[in-house]
Amino acid sequence: MISRAPVSWSTAWSAVGLIAAIALPWYALQEGLDSGAWISGLWSSEDYASGLAQIVEHGKWWLAPVLLALVVCLGAALMPATRQRRGTLLLIASTTGLLLFVAQALGISLHGWTAGWLTALFGELDTRQVGLGAGGAVVLVTLLSLLSIGLALRGNFGGDAFVAGAATTVAASIVLFTAWPILRILVQAFQDGDGLLAPALLVERLATEKIWSLRCLSGGGGRCGVAWNTLFLALGCGAGTTALGLAFALIVTRTSFGFKKTLRVLTVLPIVTPPFVIGLALILVFGRSGLVNQFLEWSMGIEPTRWIYGFQGVFLAQLLAFTPVAFLVLIGVVEGVSPTLEEASQTLRADRWATFATVSLPLMRPGLANAFLVGFIESIADFGNPIVLGGDYGVLSTEIYFAVVGAQLDYGRAASLALLLLIFALGAFFLQRHIVGTGSYATISGKGDSGLPTPLPDAARRAAIWVALPWAAFTLILYGFAFVGGFVKVWGRDYTPTLDHYAKAFAVERAADGLIWTGAAWNSFWTTLKLAAIAAPLTAALGLIAAWLLVRQRFAGRGTLEFATMLSFAVPGTVIGVAYVFAFNVPPIEITGTAMIIVLCFVFRNMPVGVRAGMAAMSQIDRSLDEASLTLRGRAPQTLVYVVLPLLRPAIVGALVYGFVRAVTTVSAVVFLVTAEYELATTYIILRVINGDYGLAIAYSCALIVLMLVVILLIQFAVGNRRLGRRAVALGGGRT
Numbered sequence: 190m191i192s193r194a195p196v197s198w199s200t201a202w203s204a205v206g207l208i209a210a211i212a213l214p215w216y217a218l219q220e221g222l223d224s225g226a227w228i229s230g231l232w233s234s235e236d237y238a239s240g241l242a243q244i245v246e247h248g249k250w251w252l253a254p255v256l257l258a259l260v261v262c263l264g265a266a267l268m269p270a271t272r273q274r275r276g277t278l279l280l281i282a283s284t285t286g287l288l289l290f291v292a293q294a295l296g297i298s299l300h301g302w303t304a305g306w307l308t309a310l311f312g313e314l315d316t317r318q319v320g321l322g323a324g325g326a327v328v329l330v331t332l333l334s335l336l337s338i339g340l341a342l343r344g345n346f347g348g349d350a351f352v353a354g355a356a357t358t359v360a361a362s363i364v365l366f367t368a369w370p371i372l373r374i375l376v377q378a379f380q381d382g383d384g385l386l387a388p389a390l391l392v393e394r395l396a397t398e399k400i401w402s403l404r405c406l407s408g409g410g411g412r413c414g415v416a417w418n419t420l421f422l423a424l425g426c427g428a429g430t431t432a433l434g435l436a437f438a439l440i441v442t443r444t445s446f447g448f449k450k451t452l453r454v455l456t457v458l459p460i461v462t463p464p465f466v467i468g469l470a471l472i473l474v475f476g477r478s479g480l481v482n483q484f485l486e487w488s489m490g491i492e493p494t495r496w497i498y499g500f501q502g503v504f505l506a507q508l509l510a511f512t513p514v515a516f517l518v519l520i521g522v523v524e525g526v527s528p529t530l531e532e533a534s535q536t537l538r539a540d541r542w543a544t545f546a547t548v549s550l551p552l553m554r555p556g557l558a559n560a561f562l563v564g565f566i567e568s569i570a571d572f573g574n575p576i577v578l579g580g581d582y583g584v585l586s587t588e589i590y591f592a593v594v595g596a597q598l599d600y601g602r603a604a605s606l607a608l609l610l611l612i613f614a615l616g617a618f619f620l621q622r623h624i625v626g627t628g629s630y631a632t633i634s635g636k637g638d639s640g641l642p643t644p645l646p647d648a649a650r651r652a653a654i655w656v657a658l659p660w661a662a663f664t665l666i667l668y669g670f671a672f673v674g675g676f677v678k679v680w681g682r683d684y685t686p687t688l689d690h691y692a693k694a695f696a697v698e699r700a701a702d703g704l705i706w707t708g709a710a711w712n713s714f715w716t717t718l719k720l721a722a723i724a725a726p727l728t729a730a731l732g733l734i735a736a737w738l739l740v741r742q743r744f745a746g747r748g749t750l751e752f753a754t755m756l757s758f759a760v761p762g763t764v765i766g767v768a769y770v771f772a773f774n775v776p777p778i779e780i781t782g783t784a785m786i787i788v789l790c791f792v793f794r795n796m797p798v799g800v801r802a803g804m805a806a807m808s809q810i811d812r813s814l815d816e817a818s819l820t821l822r823g824r825a826p827q828t829l830v831y832v833v834l835p836l837l838r839p840a841i842v843g844a845l846v847y848g849f850v851r852a853v854t855t856v857s858a859v860v861f862l863v864t865a866e867y868e869l870a871t872t873y874i875i876l877r878v879i880n881g882d883y884g885l886a887i888a889y890s891c892a893l894i895v896l897m898l899v900v901i902l903l904i905q906f907a908v909g910n911r912r913l914g915r916r917a918v919a920l921g922g923g924r925t
Contacts, residue, residue, distance in 0.1 A: 198350065199339075200263065200266040200267060202331050202335050202338070203259060203266050203335065205327065205331055206331030207259050209327035209331070210241055210259065210324060210328055212324075213239060214238065214323060215239055216318070216319045216322045217319060217322040218236070218237070222322070235247045240256060240325070249316065249318070251293040252293065254289045255286055255289050255290050255328065256328075258283070259328065259331065261282040262335050265278035265279050266279065272342050273343060275342055276340070276341070276343035277343060278339075279342065280340060283332050283335040290328070290329060294318075294321070294325075294777035297318040298318060298775060298776050299318070301317065302314060318777075320776045320780075325777075334354065337354040338350055338353070338354075341353040341354075346744060347742075349824065349825045351826045355737075355738060356738055356742070356750075358734075359735045360746075363750070363753045363754060363756075363793070364753075367753065367756050367757045370768035370771065370772035370773070371764075371765075374603075374768040377600045378390075378608050379391055380601060382601070390605075391605055394605040394606075395606075395609060397414075399415060400414045400416045402414040402417075415584055415588050416585065418500070418582055418584050419568075419586075421500075422503060422584060423565045423569045423613070426565065426568035427561040427562070428561065428564075429508050430508060430512045430515040430560065430561075430567075431564055432656070433512040433657065434516040434518070434519045435515075435523075435653075436652070436653040436657040436660075437653075437657050438516055438519040438522075439523060439649070439650075439653045440452060440653050440654060442520070442523045443523070443645045444645060444654075452657070452661060455664055456512065456513050458513075459509045459512065460514065460846075460847070460850050460854075461853075461894050461897035462510075462854065462890065462893075463856065463874060463890055463893070466886075466887070467510055467667075468502075468573065468578045469577065469883070469887075470667050470668065471502060471506055472578070473670055473674060475496070476495075476497055479497075482494065498579070498580030498581075498582075499578075499581065499582040500582050503578050503579055506574040506578055509664065511563075511568065511571075512660075514563055514564065514847065515560040517798070517802060517843035518556055518560045518563060518801060518802045519556045520843075521556075521802070521837075521839030521840050522805050523553060525806065526549050530552070531544050532643070534547070535643065541644065541645070542646040542648065544643055545649055549643070555625050555804070555805045555809075556805040556806075558624045561621065562617055562801065563797070565614075565617045566755065566758050566797075567758075569584075569586070569610055569614065569761075570610070570758065571761075572590060572763055572856070573857065575587045585609060588606055589610075589761055590857070592606065604764075607760055610760060614758075615752070618752055668894075671890070674883065675690050675691065675887040675891050676690075679884065687884075689884075690884040690888035691888045691892075693709055694708050695708040695710060695714075710873060710885075713869055716867055716868060717853055717869045720787055720869075721849050721852035723788050724792050724848060725845055725848035726845065727788070727848075728791065728799060728844065728848030729841060729844035729845045729848050732754075732799020732802075732844050732848075733799055733837065733844060735796070735800050736799070736802075736803025736804045736807055737807065737829060739751050739804060740803075740807040741815065741833075754797055755797050758794070758798075761857060762857030762858030762860075763861075765794055765857075766790070766858050766859060766862055769781075769786060769789075769862060783867075786862055787859055791858075791859075794855070795851045795852065796848075798843070798844065799840070799844030803837060807837065814832050814833075815828050815832065818832050838908050842908050850900075853870060853871075853893060853896075853897055854893070856875065859871070860872060860875075870889065873889070877889070
């Protein structure tokens with residue numbers, strides 16, 4: 190049977206690619222595309238020329254096969270053929286074009302061929318190749334789109350072009366902005382100082398006592414290696430944050446606690462704080478000159494100690510920092526447990542504890558496993574808390590940092606340690622998959638669910654309250670002291686009340702032509718707000734689409750794609766920042782020093798939380814809802830928008846909140862990417878801390894906290910709550 194319906198999309202994309210190759214500059218412009226200066230030189234100037242002009246006028250013959258592949262795609266789209274045959278032709282032509290595109294982009298740089306064997310094969314080049322511009326980018330996107338259409342026409346992804354396009358987009362973006370930068374930095378683990386391959390160096394760099402020593406277990410007062418320190422800390426953090434997150438989620442969803450909104454705010458408060466502020470607050474309260482030690486010395490004569498520095502201090506700070514992430518992952522999962530199943534258990538004469546232990550908790554298993562995985566990986570990749578509170582307790586992330594910025598720059602050692610972190614993350618990933626298994630956890634179906642949420646067993650309710658409420662109170666007290674620190678002249682020496690720190694940071698003056706933002710912090714504040722507002726929706730959208738593909742679709746390489754989504758999360762931010770500089774400071778993609786590289790770092794660094802939250806929530810939604818939509822002739826986009834996404838509102842809120850907040854508070858991932866033009870709030874605060882201006886740093890941090898709390902409320906209002914058609918338990922414990 191001859192197929193003509195798909196011709197429009199494949200023809201349109203082929204035409205778009207060819208037009209871009211003719212009418213847009215192939216290479217990047219110094220002054221930007223919006224200047225319009227390139228229009229007059231589109232054919233004559235080598236800097237401004239289109240892809241076709243580069244071939245014809247400027248001798249860049251290696252671009253010709255790429256454009257020829259586009260012409261073949263257009264021919265395949267227009268020719269009368271069966272659906273299978275057209276898909277095969279498009280797949281072959283687009284794949285060939287992509288391979289040729291990548292080969293020429295990586296094979297030629299600013300100085301000619303990038304490898305000696307290419308020079309020997311093709312001879313010396315008299316020209317150069319800079320980073321991709323608008324024309325090259327559009328052609329790349331076109332080839333990827335034609336590849337997805339070809340796969341769909343051949344019957345892959347159920348023959349649905351939307352699913353194929355989504356999978357291609359997610360996979361290509363992860364390869365380009367996660368796998369490629371990380372590969373560029375990790376390959377140095379196998380290289381010597383001259384860039385030559387020396388695999389034996391990896392073993393030499395990792396097989397040291399500083400990494401693997403177990404003297405801390407011998408009782409002789411020795412230290413454990415940084416690998417064991419990292420692993421012990423991550424296991425404790427993963428378990429602790431999951432338990433605390435579950436306690437908060439149970440109180441909010443399954444009890445009659447009267448201050449649930451306040452509790453929600455307290456649970457997310459640490460996540461809206463720059464990471465080093467938590468460490469600084471702990472030092473102000475528990476440090477050698479902190480309030481607690483000063484009080485104990487004054488009242489009981491106990492000598493001040495440095496107990497807050499080391500494992501206990503880092504562990505406490507990480508629990509404060511990462512419990513909100515576990516809560517965001519678990520809240521939707523706990524809400525999604527079906528009351529009907531719990532009532533069925535009680536109908537069979539099971540008491541509330543048996544129902545909770547054998548029905549409710551097992552149905553929460555995907556959320557618990559995902560929360561543990563996120564907490565574990567957050568811990569091993571954390572840099573801010575160990576650098577502030579670690580003391581003699583070294584971990585891999587700080588070792589990597591000192592290898593990069595220390596007196597002896599050693600990218601090879603940093604890359605080796607980063608590779609070890611990836612192995613830890615891989616182990617946690619497969620452990621999580623083993624725990625979840627292949628069972629079904631669907632509790633949300635299209636039948637409606639009029640059951641009543643079963644009240645928690647008394648023991649579980651008391652345990653949740655006794656765990657969560659003291660933790661919330663501790664969080665509130667800690668932040669109270671940090672907040673007060675912005676209103677005194679010098680904490681610990683001069684407690685005179687003052688507003689000078691806020692005035693210095695956020696002063697505004699009125700002039701004849703309007704307001705003038707004269708405060709020292711305004712530039713970094715507006716830059717941070719703008720870039721975070723761009724990155725957050727992109728982070729949430731990409732993460733939830735990836736989760737939808739991983740949970741709802743079946744395709745080859747799904748497990749590999751799932752692990753690839755966690756790659757940037759498993760690597761410390763310092764490594765990500767250096768990797769982005771390595772990958773995007775030279776052709777084929779030159780974006781270092783721009784706002785784009787910061788936004789991309791935000792998106793792909795923070796996307797994994799959206800993926801895990803989406804997967805945990807989607808595993809509870811029965812596939813019958815998707816099948817019902819398909820039965821009513823709804824295609825994949827309609828099913829996703831009108832059926833799945835409304836049931837994913839908790840995950841959407843979590844992904845948006847996390848994406849925005851982490852973009853505002855991140856430090857290590859962007860410390861190597863910011864410039865004078867694009868200075869961020871966290872880097873500005875760090876400079877103030879280094880200069881000893883703690884009052885200004887705390888004042889700025891408090892302003893950021895208020896900003897992010899407002900944004901969280903706006904996100905919650907805009908997305909709304911998920912409505913499952915269930916009755917609720919009355920505040921007094923009765924049913925309504």
